[in-house]
Amino acid sequence: MNDKFEHLIERATQLVERIEAILPQPLTAPDWSASIAWRYRKRSSGHGTLEPVQHVSGMRLADLKEIDGQKEKVQRNTEQFVRGLRLIEVDKADLTDLPDIIDVVAERPEKFIVYCDDLSFEDGEPGYKALK
Helix, strand or coil, rough: CCCCHHHHHHHHHHHHHHHHHHCCCCCCCCCHHHHCCCEEEEEEEEEEEEEEEECCCCCCCCCCCHHHHHHHHHHHHHHHHHHEEEEECHHHHHHHHHHHHHHCCCCCCCCEEEEEECCCCCCCCCHHHCCC
């Protein structure tokens, strides 16, 4: 090959590497032994990651008021999944990434609860459609 062609190939390779570095990467599995609860975070770069929750707060069912019927169902269902239970928190703005999260956890032997702390929606929000 001549020098100009080799230089062109080298520059093209560098350009592709730079472009690939800024493209969103597929969600990868974390070290599942690091925690029992996880939080999904999307960075400004567009890359999503499951981060271990370092300080998991304890909450008692008695702390939840005026939802006794729902509490009974949650308790019954949760007790069925207690062994190997894991928790993933997802921000409302990131609900459109649920398929990526499911792809990462689908083959795991543990059971996962994915929850969103603020699940109110305005007309036209993309998270609502993703959740449907």
